[in-house]
Amino acid sequence: MIAETKFSKIVALWKEDKKQYVKRSTFAAYTLLIENHILPTFGEMALVEEQDVQTFVFRKLNEGLSHKTIKDILIVLKMILRFGAKNQMTEYRQIDIKFPTERDKHSIDILNRSHQKQIMEYIRLHFTFKNLGIYICLSAGMRIGEICALTWDDLDVENGIIHVRKTIQRIYVIEEHRKYTEVILDTPKTKNSIREIPMTKNLLKMIRPIKKIVNGNFYVLTNEPKPTEPRTYRNYYKQFMQSLGLPLMKFHGLRHSFATRCIESKCDYKTVSVLLGHSNISTTLNLYVHPNLEQKKRCMEQMSRLLR
Template sequence: MTTMTIREIASAWKSDKQRYVKQSTYAAYVLILENHILPSFGESETLSEKLIQEFVLQKLNSGLCIKTVKDILIVLKMVMKFGVKNGWMNYCEWDIKYPTTEVRKGIEVLTVSHHKKILDYIRLNFTFRNLGIYISLTTGLRIGEICGLRWSDIDIENGTITVKRTIERIYMIDDDVKHTKLVINTPKTKNSYREIPMNKELLAMVKPLKKVVNANFYVLTNEEKPTEPRTYRNYYYRLMQRLDIPCLKYHGLRHSFATRCVESNCDYKTISVLLGHANITTTLNLYVHPNMEQKKRCIGKMFKSLGK
């Protein structure tokens, strides 16, 4: 067996992987390699459990969250398996332990009154950019999906919006030079390619517009050229300041839509499909956290079924 360093294996793995994944996914892998894996393991020829465990604790102590560290290890394991498959290194099994003290942060959502306030304001103050925020609050679209939305994706006859693409700015590393690039991609996963019904107010808003707009233009700009997420995010922040609403991240609009669906007792499978989640577990973990009243009602129903 010809042993190679992780740096050498990673270089070959990158060339192989680039052929099979989206450009944005590849860019994310390269950043993880350059920022985390190669500085720690670049010259190593083996990856023992002890070495990986120390790396994990070091990254957690530096402020990274457990999910981020696990994402780094996923890439590291892919590189290692590629090296093993090609006979360049020996395989090592890891049983990594994580501290249990990390407190799960709750998601940030708009209050019902703030949710209504934004929708009411946009109905009275229509602009194409405001329309995007309205769509996010009533369909749960991600910011990249909103930026990538074209008029042709809005079906007036059936009253639906079809998510077909997303726009994102990704970090690239070419010849050790970092730069960014705006890319238009297919949706995040196959489940993210989805059809979402519009509520009556949204349908009434876009119906007259569809008669006069160019179907190939982007909704947010009503032009051939789209706006990028960073620019649109800044616009959203300014609007929230103008409305005197606590500034959530733009993704909080998606969380707010999902939370309102849960509060309305929509079934979880439907919510999961609307959000384009890969599986219902993601939806349950993010949004379904029963409060004490719900727990009491559940136990009450259980005893009622027993005839008590």
């Protein structure tokens, strides 16, 4: 029989161990979920049972947390429980959690084609380095942290390629007696996020003359040795959209708009997935491939023709 250890003690030991193997940004994300959700509920327990976790899930749903956030919390919780069992601190319990069916379909922010053309045309006529970042996102589908980390050397005009190999993000650091945030320059989200994106002809035309006079080590958005961080750039983007009288849309909507235009252009899904740096094609399919009524009718027509 295993002598049960208080869950908060297992958490502390798991964090000590995990810190050695994961990126700082990943560890910061784990720590935030632990401090805000896991410890307040399970910290004082000696044994975490399936029913405790199921009750926790229903409560978090009622508090308005999304299925995805709750599933992220459960991934961390299960890692800690497996660590505790492996190190003889608690008994291993199979935890099988059920979620109520999601009735609402989550829509994603996308620019319509005329708004996208309006933005791109405006940037061509009103060039600034920060505006160029918005143009690149619409032309290459990059994430905000990736665009903030982009230097002129990452833009290869000889081969017409954008090299995505870094990201900037603000992480929450929770130490024993203090909490603070810190901006870090890191490798991108996953190994698939390290990628090469071909530039469009219009983007290349815009960048080629600039590349002759800029310092390759400087950041694209600032044209200085110091970058801008995502939070600051989001604020700039918000003001930019307001100045054009366009509907407010999250910055990530620029990436969604790029992906949607690719799908609309009949690009194959695997290529779109690689351009976006998704770790698997199912992410791309689930997000962007939703046949419209016209496509469904065409499918039914083709099927019935086969039977004639």
